[in-house]
Amino acid sequence: MQLFLEPFELAFQQRALLGGALAAVALAVIGTWVIIRGMTFLGDALVHGVIPGIALAVLFDFHVLIGAALAAVVMIGGINLVHRQTSFSEDTGIGLLFVGMLALGVILISRTPSFTGSLTTILFGDALGLTTADLITAGVVAGLVVVGSALLYRPFLVLAFNEQKADLLGLRPTAAHTALLVLITLAIVGSSQTIGTLLVFGLLVGPSATAALLVRRVPAMMVTSALIGVASVAIGLVVSFYADTSGSATIAITPVVIFFVVLTGTSLRKSAQAGVRPADPGRT
Numbered sequence: 177m178q179l180f181l182e183p184f185e186l187a188f189q190q191r192a193l194l195g196g197a198l199a200a201v202a203l204a205v206i207g208t209w210v211i212i213r214g215m216t217f218l219g220d221a222l223v224h225g226v227i228p229g230i231a232l233a234v235l236f237d238f239h240v241l242i243g244a245a246l247a248a249v250v251m252i253g254g255i256n257l258v259h260r261q262t263s264f265s266e267d268t269g270i271g272l273l274f275v276g277m278l279a280l281g282v283i284l285i286s287r288t289p290s291f292t293g294s295l296t297t298i299l300f301g302d303a304l305g306l307t308t309a310d311l312i313t314a315g316v317v318a319g320l321v322v323v324g325s326a327l328l329y330r331p332f333l334v335l336a337f338n339e340q341k342a343d344l345l346g347l348r349p350t351a352a353h354t355a356l357l358v359l360i361t362l363a364i365v366g367s368s369q370t371i372g373t374l375l376v377f378g379l380l381v382g383p384s385a386t387a388a389l390l391v392r393r394v395p396a397m398m399v400t401s402a403l404i405g406v407a408s409v410a411i412g413l414v415v416s417f418y419a420d421t422s423g424s425a426t427i428a429i430t431p432v433v434i435f436f437v438v439l440t441g442t443s444l445r446k447s448a449q450a451g452v453r454p455a456d457p458g459r460t
Contacts, residue, residue, distance in 0.1 A: 180410075183417035188304050192370070192413055195306040196427055198314040199367035200379055200405030202321040206363045207384035208398045209325070209356055212336045216381055217267060218255075221274040222357070223364055223377050225251035227281030230368065234288060244365040245358075251277055252357060303370050303413070303423035310370075317366025324359050325398075332356060333394060375428035379405055382431025386438050404434060 183189050210219045229247030233240040251273050258269030325332065331352035334341055367376045387400035412427030419426070 179418075180414055183414050188306070189413060189417065191306045191308075191311060192303040192423060193410060195311050195314050195370045196303060196409030196413070197406045198311070198318040199363075199370045199376075200383070200409050201402045202314075202318040202363040203367055203376065203379045204383050204387075204401035204405040205322055205325050205398050206356075206359050207380045208387070208394065208401055209332055209336065210360065210380065211384045211388055212394065212397075213356075215360075218270055219360060219380055220377055221255075221270045221277075222248060222251065222360055223373055223380070224274055224281075225277040226361060226365055226368075227373055228277055228284055230365070230373065231281045231284035231288075235284060240368070241362070241365055244361060244368075247277065248357070248361040302372075303427060306370065314366055314370065317362055321359050321363050321366075324355070328352060328355055329394075371424040371428050375424055378428035378431055379408065382435050383408065386431065386435045389435075389438050389442050404431060408434060 184193060207219075210216060226244035226247045228250075229243030229245065230240045231243075232238075232246075233243035254273045255266060255269035258264060258272065259266045262268075331348070335349050335352050335356075364373065364376055364380070367379065371379065383401040383404035384397065386404050387397045391397050391400050408430040409427050412430040413423055415421070415430070416423040416426040
């Protein structure tokens with residue numbers, strides 16, 4: 177136990193744990209909807225798509241949430257334009273904007289005086305350098321995501337399984353989809369300072385995918401995903417402390433490792449159950 181607690185005797189490690197836990201909760205809640213709706217590719221694209229907005233915020237010294245929101249609007253508009261004006265699937269527009277927005281973001285960041293430092297912080301975060309202001313932002317974002325998901329639970333749930341039924345019930349699926357994209361963007365940007373825009377995808381998808389292997393009800397998935405996410409942050413910080421690795425990257429890879437451990441365990445359990453299945457009475 178002392179080995180686990182020792183890293184958190186340091187103040188910056190405590191801030192990293194708190195900031196990471198808040199990010200994990202926000203990403204777990206919204207990540208559940210991403211998994212259920214099969215929006216993983218779009219979620220990954222949004223992770224990269226907000227980078228130009230964050231870069232502009234750094235360049236012109238305004239809040240990153242505003243820049244990220246503007247970039248997300250441009251990206252979503254571009255995806256819809258490609259989908260509506262061509263015979264291509266939505267994935268084509270997502271793929272094009274995925275690369276284009278990431279490249280544009282790096283180009284904009286390259287215009288800053290401290291190119292290398294700014295690029296590293298935006299892409300990979302700085303879990304061990306969180307300030308009180310960062311923690312307040314993370315707390316506000318987590319609160320907004322949780323409250324928003326709770327208020328829009330029914331529209332999101334019906335939309336996830338049957339868009340036509342959502343329309344018939346007057347749940348306004350287009351507005352619900354837009355609200356979901358807003359919450360995804362908010363969660364991504366709110367977590368970018370902790371683990372970076374490139375690594376945030378690990379906490380967005382990893383815990384939620386693992387929870388989907390273990391439970392079926394949506395609220396249970398959210399709670400399980402949040403617990404896995406917070407545990408991933410704690411484990412990642414402890415490992416990075418003793419192994420002297422990047423805190424943000426170690427946090428990001430931990431839920432991926434947990435997913436494959438759980439997947440292996442569930443696969444072995446299913447194989448074992450199939451092996452001890454009772455024999456067919458008709459064959460005896």
